[in-house]
Amino acid sequence: xxxxxxxxxxxxxxxxxxxxxxxxxxxxxxxxxxxxxxxxxxxxxxxxxxxxxxxxxxxxxxxxxxxxxxxxxxxxxxxxxxxxxxxxxxxxxxxxxxxxxxxxxxxxxxxxxxxxxxxxxxxxxxxxxxxxxxxxxxxxxxxxxxxxxxxxxxxxxxxxxxxxxxxxxxxxxxxxxxxxxxxxxxxxxxxxxxxxxxxxxxxxxxxxxxxxxxxxxxxxxxxxxxxxxxxxxxxxxxxxxxxxxxxxxxxxxxxxxxxxxxxxxxxxxxxxxxxxxxxxxxxxxxxxxxxxxxxxxxxxxx
Amino acid sequence: xxxxxxxxxxxxxxxxxxxxxxxxxxxxxxxxxxxxxxxxxxxxxxxxxxxxxxxxxxxxxxxxxxxxxxxxxxxxxxxxxxxxxxxxxxxxxxxxxxxxxxxxxxxxxxxxxxxxxxxxxxxxxxxxxxxxxxxxxxxxxxxxxxxxxxxxxxxxxxxxxxxxxxxxxxxxxxxxxxxxxxxxxxxxxxxxxxxxxxxxxxxxxxxxxxxxxxxxxxxxxxxxxxxxxxxxxxxxxxxxxxxxxxxxxxxxxxxxxxxxxxxxxxxxxxxxxxxxxxxxxxxxxxxxxxxxxxxxxxxxxxxxxxxxxxxxxxxxxxxxxxxxxxxxxxxxxxxxxxxxxxxxxxxxxxxxxxxxxxxxxxxxxxxxxxxxxxxxxxxxxxxxxxxxxxxxxxxxxxxxxxxxxxxxxxxxxxxxxxxxxxxxxxxxxxxxxxxxxxxxxxxxxxxxxxxxxxxxxxxxxxxxxxxxxxxxxxxxxxxxxxxxxxxxxxxxxxxx
Numbered sequence: 001x002x003x004x005x006x007x008x009x010x011x012x013x014x015x016x017x018x019x020x021x022x023x024x025x026x027x028x029x030x031x032x033x034x035x036x037x038x039x040x041x042x043x044x045x046x047x048x049x050x051x052x053x054x055x056x057x058x059x060x061x062x063x064x065x066x067x068x069x070x071x072x073x074x075x076x077x078x079x080x081x082x083x084x085x086x087x088x089x090x091x092x093x094x095x096x097x098x099x100x101x102x103x104x105x106x107x108x109x110x111x112x113x114x115x116x117x118x119x120x121x122x123x124x125x126x127x128x129x130x131x132x133x134x135x136x137x138x139x140x141x142x143x144x145x146x147x148x149x150x151x152x153x154x155x156x157x158x159x160x161x162x163x164x165x166x167x168x169x170x171x172x173x174x175x176x177x178x179x180x181x182x183x184x185x186x187x188x189x190x191x192x193x194x195x196x197x198x199x200x201x202x203x204x205x206x207x208x209x210x211x212x213x214x215x216x217x218x219x220x221x222x223x224x225x226x227x228x229x230x231x232x233x234x235x236x237x238x239x240x241x242x243x244x245x246x247x248x249x250x251x252x253x254x255x256x257x258x259x260x261x262x263x264x265x266x267x268x269x270x271x272x273x274x275x276x277x278x279x280x281x282x283x284x285x286x287x288x289x290x291x292x293x294x295x296x297x298x299x300x301x302x
Numbered sequence: 303x304x305x306x307x308x309x310x311x312x313x314x315x316x317x318x319x320x321x322x323x324x325x326x327x328x329x330x331x332x333x334x335x336x337x338x339x340x341x342x343x344x345x346x347x348x349x350x351x352x353x354x355x356x357x358x359x360x361x362x363x364x365x366x367x368x369x370x371x372x373x374x375x376x377x378x379x380x381x382x383x384x385x386x387x388x389x390x391x392x393x394x395x396x397x398x399x400x401x402x403x404x405x406x407x408x409x410x411x412x413x414x415x416x417x418x419x420x421x422x423x424x425x426x427x428x429x430x431x432x433x434x435x436x437x438x439x440x441x442x443x444x445x446x447x448x449x450x451x452x453x454x455x456x457x458x459x460x461x462x463x464x465x466x467x468x469x470x471x472x473x474x475x476x477x478x479x480x481x482x483x484x485x486x487x488x489x490x491x492x493x494x495x496x497x498x499x500x501x502x503x504x505x506x507x508x509x510x511x512x513x514x515x516x517x518x519x520x521x522x523x524x525x526x527x528x529x530x531x532x533x534x535x536x537x538x539x540x541x542x543x544x545x546x547x548x549x550x551x552x553x554x555x556x557x558x559x560x561x562x563x564x565x566x567x568x569x570x571x572x573x574x575x576x577x578x579x580x581x582x583x584x585x586x587x588x589x590x591x592x593x594x595x596x597x598x599x600x601x602x603x604x605x606x607x608x609x610x611x612x613x614x615x616x617x618x619x620x621x622x623x624x625x626x627x628x629x630x631x632x633x634x635x636x637x638x639x640x641x642x643x644x645x646x647x648x649x650x651x652x653x654x655x656x657x658x659x660x661x662x663x664x665x666x667x668x669x670x671x672x673x674x675x676x677x678x679x680x681x682x683x684x685x686x687x688x689x690x691x692x693x694x695x696x697x698x699x700x701x702x703x704x705x706x707x708x709x710x711x712x713x714x715x716x717x718x719x720x721x722x723x724x725x726x727x728x729x730x731x732x733x734x735x736x737x738x739x740x741x742x743x744x745x746x747x748x749x750x751x752x753x754x755x756x757x758x759x760x761x762x763x764x765x766x767x768x769x770x771x772x773x774x775x776x777x778x779x780x781x782x783x784x785x786x787x788x789x790x791x792x793x794x795x796x797x798x
Contacts, residue, residue, distance in 0.1 A: 044566060072384075151577045154569055154574065155574055155577035157574045212739075217721070218721035219739050220739050271393060271394070271565055274394070274565065278561050278565065279558065279562070282561060283558070286551065286554040289547065289550050290551050292547050293547045293548055296543050296547050297547075297548075300341055301341075301785050301786070302539075302785055
């Protein structure tokens, strides 16, 4: 059994090491101004906080959707169990809310006469994309293509923690003496020097990259992280929450991360609740079969 | 499918009728019911049955996934997510299939190490072993092609790295590569043929599994003592119910681990980059295969030097395939007559070392070859200065506590521990060279090279030599005898 455990530990090590390697060069997600949020969807009994998913969806619609598509999501998904519009007590109200929301957006189609017509979107329609194609997206964003958000939490090492840190990790004006957006003066325990942000790019310690090229200090202590084309988006009061929650930067980052976690893995609650049943079933089956084994072998010396 | 006398007795008329025409019930009975199995098999032997469960699980979930999957570069990624979102329990089927591959390899590695430890590859079971290695090869091919199907970033660029390797083969390599890819580069043609082959290979695996079982049912199972069955009555029990229930218990425990991954950590064994749709124009920072192929990836990348007329790239490919090819000849490399390492204390130590080498090769495969494993000193700032532009560089460097690493008549390389010294040096010497950060320590590359050497040395040097120089302990007279001895007097008292 000892050897078996050692094998498992070794294999676990192998499985996890790529993720550990990829973290090199950026600020570890565990380090930041505030501790990482305690996500309600983590753990064996994890569930999404629906109010937070709702607020996160508001943030997505009002802020992120200007540049980031969610190509794999349809409006109907919003009303599915766990979704922001889901109301377990009133399925009809859920449906109506989804339909009403979808109606705000138009879609252009070619009708039977060959004419272009616009009609309001239906729950079965996909979310609209902000750009007609990737070339248009790149052209509008200085060559950078805003990533699609459908599975973004699964597509980044660190998942929701990463999104949260990236959103809140941009250096703030108060922290730095220089003019924001141009030169960042570092004078902490680790780094002393000036980081000049390239035109149209923004420094973020959690974004993978290399800052040494624009760093005038000791290259061994170049600030962790890299640059991305997205300027800081989330500030206190950036949205006006419909449910009256105070929209601090941390709150907005928490909500959008939670919404994106739901969007990436909408069946997660279903998965974990079924998992519990399966585990309990297998546990009792294992006990039964173990005693059958003992009973069958009781007269055999082995 | 067995070498022992048939114990099947058709009871009813219809059974007799079938048995006289197609004795299939007799075949199944003699293979999986009455088949005599050594009674001392431990839990390491349950992985055969566990692997059968893995294969069946993969085939069933795979067939369902194929009903919903679209093998097209523009639609594959979205179709996989559609399975996750819109197919009834699609998320469950896909997560079982994706994690099932990892579970399959976990089980096959334990099964193979068990075969190595107890000498299951030795006469008369050579063909069982070789068929097993063929299954393992087919599994790797199947898993690799399956990983390409979701068409994420790792799928695409992993496939590109591996098929490009084939191009390293002299003369025909480029043609074979194009034939495999279906085009000069990875694209829709590649995805289509990989999908087709990914569906085909598991059935080939199933076929070879039947041969594998046939072979070791002809010779009989090996057992932890490695001693042959002498007396079927004393040494063996029928497969059913004795081993069906023991394997059944092990399968359920294994399924609990499996379910733990599927329900609570379905993506932990994968790579986040594979949830980004494949883009041929954007290469991920680190291309790594799935964990179960990492040791071979480490061996591939360890050969960075030309060996005589063989260029480094081809050398890496030869080493990687050689690492598996050596398993085929293992039965004839081993000179020891004793099967089980229970009675070979020296060989046991080397075996444990070999297991450690394999695990470390996996870690090496996941790591960047230039990353430091063991740090030997603080990072320094290194200048490489052309003497033509800064003739006084050596003297200036020494004045500013620089450490001359090397110098000749044209240039000097100098290291600085302190940033201030380096800045003053750059100003005083007038050089335009930029400082680079020099890490000091042992990188993964030589470690991977050493591990690769040890991997091959185990098979090609240690195993042949051990059999000649080692003095094994006495093997028990028979299986029944070994059980008697190990149970000792406590059981003897209980028996009275």
